[in-house]
Amino acid sequence: MNNVWNSGKMEMKGKKKVMWQRIIDNLQPGYIILTFDSMEWVRGETIGYGSFSTVTLATPTDNDSGEFPPLMAVKSSDSYARQREIGDCDEIVRCYGEDRTVENGDEMYNLFLEYASRGSLGSNLKKLNGEGLPEATVCRYTGSVLRGLRHIHANGFAHCDLKLRNILLCCDGAVKIADFGLAKRTEEVTASSGVQIRGMPLSEADVWALGCAVVEMFIGETAWSFKEGSHFMSLLIRMVSERNFRGFPRTCRDKEETFCQNPKKRWTAEMLLNHPFIAVDLDPDDLEETDIHLKTEDVSTSPRCPFEFADWVSASSDSETQYRPFDSLDERIASLATDLIPDWSVTSNWVTPLKKKESILGFHVAMGSAHSNESVED
Ligand SMILES: Nc1ncnc2c1ncn2[C@@H]1O[C@H](COP(=O)(O)OP(=O)(O)OP(=O)(O)O)[C@@H](O)[C@H]1O
Secondary structure: OOEEEEOOEEEEOOOOOOOOOOOOOOOOOOOOEEEEOOEEEEEEEEEEEOOOEEEEEEEEOOOOOOOOOOOEEEEEEOOOOOHHHHOOOOOEOOEEEEEEEEEOOEEEEEEEEEOOOOOEHHHHHHOOOOOOOOHHHHHHHHHHHHHHHHHHHHOOEEOOOOOHHHEEEOOOOOEEEOOOOOOEEOOOEEOOOOOEEOOOOHHHHHHHHHHHHHHHHHHOOOOOOOOOOOOHHHHHHHHHHOOOOOOOOHHHHHOHHHOOOOHHHOOOHHHHHOOHHHHOOOOHHHOOOOOOOOOOOOEOOOOOOHHHHHHOOOOOEOOOOOOOOOOOHHHHHHHHOOOOOOOOOOOOOOOOOOOOOHHHHHHHHHHOOOOOOOOOOO
């Protein structure tokens, strides 16, 4: 089914116009019949919570034409994500349409998405208890994400929140990029002051983020550890000032095009798709995949602005936790108030060494994320 978007409203192949319908007050929670382009659907169990959204299952109730899959994920939040502007691609979680409802007095925007039944790569990796993924698996997953990124960037957008939790696994093993809540047009970024900033390296930042994700897939933990109590700025200082690629083959370090602290020299998604690490022909037998089927994701949220880092807990919390957005600016600011004095010291943490073949190391350096303070054997 191809969605046609018209003035912010959805039409499906010229069918009936969108019909907004308020939910009926006395329906049981968890079994709400709503209207989605004249199609009724039922909200199912909760899959997980994001910073500003709740994701639940959704089932169409009158799907005789088979236009929708029998099971979808519906992401509900107080604003629309930009996914519809980016367009379809096999490596991006499919968006079937959107709907607006009023639930418990709050207006909700619902985005109907392809259901990725095997959860996120982040959750799958966590179940491996610090073990990384096999090389062939990392290679395949990275190739998929790169194709998705190429599509996003080619359409003039940057994802801006690429991380393993936003890379989902479908039941057929396909790997897809999700969560476009922070996606931005690459040519125009508006600062909080309202000033338009041009030339921000947003696509390059996506590539950097992918590099971090690749490191994480290999070593089973995040590329840069962020010690409890340390300040976010100390992490930034290390990432920006550290130029010591100790532990990586000199051949990789010396290549100007792969030394990419400078975003302009960082490889693009298109270029990385031709890197030997990705362009290799994989034997299907090598694709030893983690087979952890997830039903419910843990709660983990990304900071939306620098002020949120101090409170950001990357570890999961109880998935029963109710999503509750801040009601007002005052409430948000009050939640940030603290008597603690920031710790501006620089820690000695750095990336855990990677013992992988040279092409992989080169790939990491190309993405600007290969930093290590220990030796790596070839
Ligand atoms: N299409 C989908 N299929 C299956 N699970 C999904 C789908 N979309 C999101 N999820 C899961 O729902 C949970 C919430 O996702 P969401 O994108 O709202 O937030 P997040 O990326 O986890 O956090 P944040 O909002 O801080 O980035 C996540 O655990 C995610 O894996």
